Amino acid sequence: MTGFHPRLEELPQDIAIFPLAGALLLPGGKLPLNIFEPRYLTMTLDALRDTGRMLGMVQGDPSRGRDGQSSAVFEVGCLGRLSSFAETDDGRMLITLSGVVRFRLAEELEGRHGYRRVRADYSPFVEDLVPPPPVALPRDPIMDALRPYFAARGIEANWDAIEGMNDAMLVTTLAMVCPFAVPEKQALLEAETLSDRAEILIALMRMAAHGDDEPNLPS
Numbered sequence: 001m002t003g004f005h006p007r008l009e010e011l012p013q014d015i016a017i018f019p020l021a022g023a024l025l026l027p028g029g030k031l032p033l034n035i036f037e038p039r040y041l042t043m044t045l046d047a048l049r050d051t052g053r054m055l056g057m058v059q060g061d062p063s064r065g066r067d068g069q070s071s072a073v074f075e076v077g078c079l080g081r082l083s084s085f086a087e088t089d090d091g092r093m094l095i096t097l098s099g100v101v102r103f104r105l106a107e108e109l110e111g112r113h114g115y116r117r118v119r120a121d122y123s124p125f126v127e128d129l130v131p132p133p134p135v136a137l138p139r140d141p142i143m144d145a146l147r148p149y150f151a152a153r154g155i156e157a158n159w160d161a162i163e164g165m166n167d168a169m170l171v172t173t174l175a176m177v178c179p180f181a182v183p184e185k186q187a188l189l190e191a192e193t194l195s196d197r198a199e200i201l202i203a204l205m206r207m208a209a210h211g212d213d214e215p216n217l218p219s
Contacts, residue, residue: 012051016043024185025057025078027099027128029172035093039114053082101128137167149205
């Protein structure tokens with residue numbers, strides 16, 4: 001997991017958000033992004049300068065359509081820290097966001113340079129800021145569900161790398177990289193604990209491996 005653990009009072013209250021369906025960032029995870037739209041290039045540069053290299057990842061909420069003049073987004077996202085960035089010869093930026101803490105959208109603010117900004121409420125997720133204690137996760141059931149899921153989706157895997165991950169990183173990485181639907185990704189993000197996330201992950205993989213597009217997620 002990431003070694004960056006800021007205190008609550010060190011987090012920016014007003015942040016830019018990057019709405020991107022299907023792109024899930026979780027605390028402790030790393031999300032590579034290819035930035036090419038002018039407004040998001042500006043957002044990235046502003047984050048580097050103004051907010052401690054941090055911005056928020058959120059997903060669009062397809063169930064709500066549009067909210068005023070903007071596409072509706074889910075109310076829970078994840079704050080990410082720009083842990084690496086590079087410019088390409090054609091003007092793109094290749095960045096990596098390291099997940100820090102989840103947040104709830106408290107208020108949408110006036111946009112800046114074409115990108116959206118919100119006031120973030122981190123208080124429901126302060127436990128994300130504390131390095132997680134060792135916890136026994138159902139690794140064998142995860143691996144038992146993962147192999148048929150990857151086979152059904154035609155996904156090739158580096159099994160040596162997967163086997164080498166600790167339990168927490170395995171759950172975080174699979175939740176982020178598996179091609180689940182947007183609502184399923186959001187359910188993984190909003191899971192209260194890492195154990196809950198592992199149970200949801202197992203359920204999603206088992207259902208998908210059997211061709212069920214509408215899994216019943218654990219409550």
